Amino acid sequence: MDHVARIQQEWARERPDVDVRPAGVIGRLHRVAGHLTERLCLVYRRFGLAEGEFDVLATLRRAGAPYERAPGELAAHTMVTTGAMSKRVDRLEQAGLVTRRPSESDGRGRVVALTTAGLELIDAAFTEHMANERRLLDALAPDDAERLEEILTRWLAVFELPVGEPPA
Amino acid sequence: MDHVARIQQEWARERPDVDVRPAGVIGRLHRVAGHLTERLCLVYRRFGLAEGEFDVLATLRRAGAPYERAPGELAAHTMVTTGAMSKRVDRLEQAGLVTRRPSESDGRGRVVALTTAGLELIDAAFTEHMANERRLLDALAPDDAERLEEILTRWLAVFELPVGEPPA
DNA sequence: AGGATATATCTTCCTTGGAAGCTATATTGA
């Protein structure tokens, strides 16, 4: 009887007219995601980074040399607004991990680039980040991990590869 | 080739020395959780509630008549700090959905209780919330949903029913 | 060419939550 099962039991007592079975999957998914986020952030912290900052550096690193992206691209990749991205880049620039310069081809545009310090930091942080994810995943039987990935891939496709936007 | 697979492919090119397979499961889990949260919030919004406020009202409702809890209990159940709970209760009290009064048995304590308006609102909102979760889950094959719940239950137990706290 | 519209980024204000500390009350132990 875990935390989510207890919640479902209470609802079943208070609201017997409602089918609360869906909360079992969705509740546990959210709790697992929350615990994972917490553990992942511990590693980011060891490198002086918050989650959002790690994401930005990782996105720049993944782009390949010369490790540059427009702020708008970074925002789209990391699923935040461009306003939030302005502030993330402010902080990273302040920390000397990225630079910001005008685009040569578009007077409205800016180019955010990793500095040498930023590149070294994200390379070190990413190595430990993946080792951390490996450890977290090792708590699960290999068969479970494989099936979990398959199922989540199918579910994610419903949200991200929609034929027609499903209703809210 | 979904979004997460694309990210893995980029990492494989840039950092062939690192095994990025764990990011497949963990990345998709986070993205699915994010999409679900977004959809759930749409329903909360229709009742004028933010996610945290819905959680507080739901926790009070689940407690059963007379729908009361101490702020500290609410904080523990909804996984926020007591400081955050003070502010949530402020907003709900302002909206006339809960009341706050001194505890009779402990001079330090307070009792947060649903008002009639709060009870009616959370009952209506919860009914639609569960219908919403049902719809979201119906995007998945029943077999997948069942297996997903089993796997997540096992994984969650690692975090929430630990024999010895696993390392970060 | 030049006005209308679109786009990229940034700025400002607002919301939410965390961390740390404050106050009042309870409990414990000499």
Add this chain to the structure above:
DNA sequence: TCAATATAGCTTCCAAGGAAGATATATCCT
């Protein structure tokens, strides 16, 4: 009893992101 400590809730300050609007530049259409 009464000083020391613990606990409950609240307040203050700060961090981070969203929404909306401001500014500068691009593009399109006549």
